[in-house]
Amino acid sequence: MSCVAKLSDMVSGFHIPGSGDADTNALQLGFSPEVILYPETVEEISRVLDFASRNGIRIFPFAGGTKLFLGNPVSTIGAALSLKRLCRVLFHEPSDMVSTVECGMEIREFQKIIGRENQVFPVDPPRLACGATIGGLVSTNLCGPMSSRYGTCRELILGAKAVRADGEIINLGGKVVKNVAGYDIPKLMVGSLGTLCVLAEVTFRLYPRQPSSRTLVVGFDDHDSCSRAARSILNADVIPTCFEILDEKLSSEFSATRGAKRSVLLRLDSFEDAVVEQIKQVKEITSGESASFVETDDEFSRDLWDSVREFPFSNEVSFSSKLTLPIEDSIKVLYDIESASELSGVEVRCLSRPIRGIVLVSVSGESSRAHGTAHFLENLADVLGGRIMFSGIRHELREKIKTWGNFGEALLLMKNIKRRFDPGNILPGEKIFDAD
Amino acid sequence: MRSQTSKRTGEWKSRIASELIEILGTDAVISSEDELIAYESDGLTGYRVKPVFVVLPSSTEQVSQVVKLCNREEMPFVPRGAGTGLSGGALPSREGIVVSLSRMNRILEVDIPNRVVVVEPGVVNISVTNAVSAEGFYYAPDPSSQIVCTIGGNVAENSGGVHCLKYGVTTNHVLGVEMVLPDGAIVKLGGMTLESFGYDLLSLVVGSEGLLGIVTKVFLRIIKKPQMVKTLFASFERIEDAGASVSAIISSGVIPAGMEIMDNLSINAVESTVGAGYPTDAGAILLVELDGPGAEVNVQTPTVSEILKGNGAIEIKVAVDENERQLFWKGRKSAFAAMGRISPGYYVQDGVIPRSSLARVLGEIGELGKRYGLRVANVFHAGDGNLHPLVLYDPEIKGESEKAEELSGEILRVCVDAGGSITGEHGVGFDKKRFLPLMFSEQEIDTMNLVRCAFDEKGLCNPGKVFPTPRTCVEPGMQNHSSKPPPKEMGEFF
Structure with missing residues (x-):
């Protein structure tokens, strides 16, 4: 009996890829393990890992399999460990x-x-x-x-x-x-x-749960007026549940504000009177910036937030990236990114989440130009004291773009932690660490 | 750690003193017996150890050089802030050095647009808020010692305060640190941004009780002052009703900035000291502070008032102005000090329980008090279930302080049995390390040791704290069963 077959005996269910019905989640793994294990209890997971670590079998844990695009690709894996049966x-x-x-x-x-x-x-x-x-x-x-x-x-x-x-x-x-x-x-x-x-x-x-929720979409004619308005909202006495800035393309594609150069999307959740008052306040402080307003109904706002939530992770692009920046820079850089993309001839879509200092970007274009944009974004994050992560990198660019940018001085400590927790690298360390 | 007792001769001591003076200058190295006394303990004065030296560095570079010296000599070192900690976390190590960060007390940068303040660890908590207050901002974590405790200590203990129900504790407000690792290396973790990638080392460092290195710079998030603050005061005949009100308020959709309960014994102690106007015949009082946009607070205030009424409040008052608000809080803030008025000694605990078990646990604490023949006053952050039972005793009565300590331990057991924790904000330190096994198995404590070993292989940084028994760092792989070596290409990752 092979070691991998022994692993199958330790869990309530297993599947050998290529035999019988495939697990649709496992199809997205991007590699082919010898077996997919389906434990039903934590004790079964424990038995699997105990055996795997004694025998040098590498294990890849996953559940829904919906975000496998994150991190570096994995190498040799003996068994994939699905957690989908632990669902209570x-x-x-x-x-x-x-x-x-x-x-x-x-x-x-x-x-x-x-x-x-x-x-x-x-x-x-x-x-x-x-x-x-x-x-x-x-x-x-x-x-x-x-x-x-x-x-x-x-x-x-x-x-x-x-x-x-x-x-x-x-x-x-x-x-x-x-x-x-x-x-x-x-x-x-x-x-x-x-x-x-x-x-x-x-x-x-x-x-x-907050008793009342409303979405307000504010359209702007240019970057500067949007940035000023965004800063005013940040400094106002409103507590948005969601606060996003969309560039021109996303404004149009998400049907937020067609024709606007920028859109600000706000969701306010609170008691009804408080929501109404906060929306009124936002309108007042942004009205001086030639803004247009749409207070959305439930269905439209649901579609809008669904689209925003999924951005920028798409298979249709050269790569997606997430930048973490100081708050003020996360507002400013939309302009820099847009300008750079016009110069380099790639198609860029951009969203900022200023309260978190997050900027999400998707880039499509010819390989060397897309690579140039990746380099630009990496430098941008570095210069502004932020960090960057790439994902969904198209095949031909994988060798050229480092998924995690630069971990800086933390890298050595991170490796120490991994070495202490998993000295045999049974779990897929390569998702995070590049080979030295 | 190897025993170095034989090396600690007079000659050794004077050689190390010279080296320290060379790094720091004469005025930053303390070695005289008289001066060392001030550093023998922190806020938990029941434990005292005299260190060999106390050093007062002024820069990260000096801290690094001192730590490198300690590393070379295998000499333990204990970082210390203001020394206000209540768990003995800054208790010196015998034959070790105390590294006091009190001279590293500069606010290095105030960046309002990015909402970040960069400080050295010796900066006093309240100074951060003072530095940004005029701009309409503040630093949210507000431990009751905030006028003296320092940010370095807050980071070590992951300090909370009365407003952390809504705004979180220190770990939710630290964006980055610069620190000196136990081998003397200087690293920066996080920085000016809220999010980062890779392992969340910052979450390990905040709350690490000074065991992972010495933090020399901290990037703090500041937040906007709320537009409106309203404070409600309610008195109850029974403490259980005050507890039920707390759950009902949160269930209604309101998250107050803070909710504090005091029992009858605490009320009387406070009234005899500061006269906050609390009714001395009440079973308990509850303070509820609401803050946020005016439109929100104006809606929430009557909602909370109704809930208090529905749960049997005898009297409900809403502070009409800042003076009355301060008066409401005055009693709560002076509760610990007021205990000195009704008892010559007291022992503070810091257990946490689920809100739902508040009434049951308070009943059990009352029973324990009776069984031990000691009074227990209860003051607590009710919103997050963080209890501060004050066990009152007379140190002049033989055996009573031991009895108080034992009772305090029993209270922690009750908290853990209820599904809670032995500490909500004071830390494990030296005082509660023996109780850590109440919450965690040997394997779980070993797992914590894996973290410590990743930072401090020699175990020189603040040894003897947190872990109930000494643990060494075994070479990775050795602590596990004899696994086959990993495939060669896998080994290349490390």
């Missing part, structure tokens, strides 16, 4: 606004369940509508427009049950919103792309 809400105490959920559960499903108690799990990452899971959310730390108010899942995670690469089951953090006992290892798991542990369960803090 294990704990939800409404009066504590805390819930523990298994990592294979779809975020939408989780949101539906806790929604029955009039509570929200305020995340809206890309791929939310097509099966994004709790595990994928935590391990990628991708977020959406609502992060302007609630932060990313880093701000929501309280505890985690995970399995170390050597098979040890660990339960860290807790189930209370305030806790400083020991290192905050659950937060270390956020964004680690499954390279340190296999996450099985996560405990989150929840929020109360």
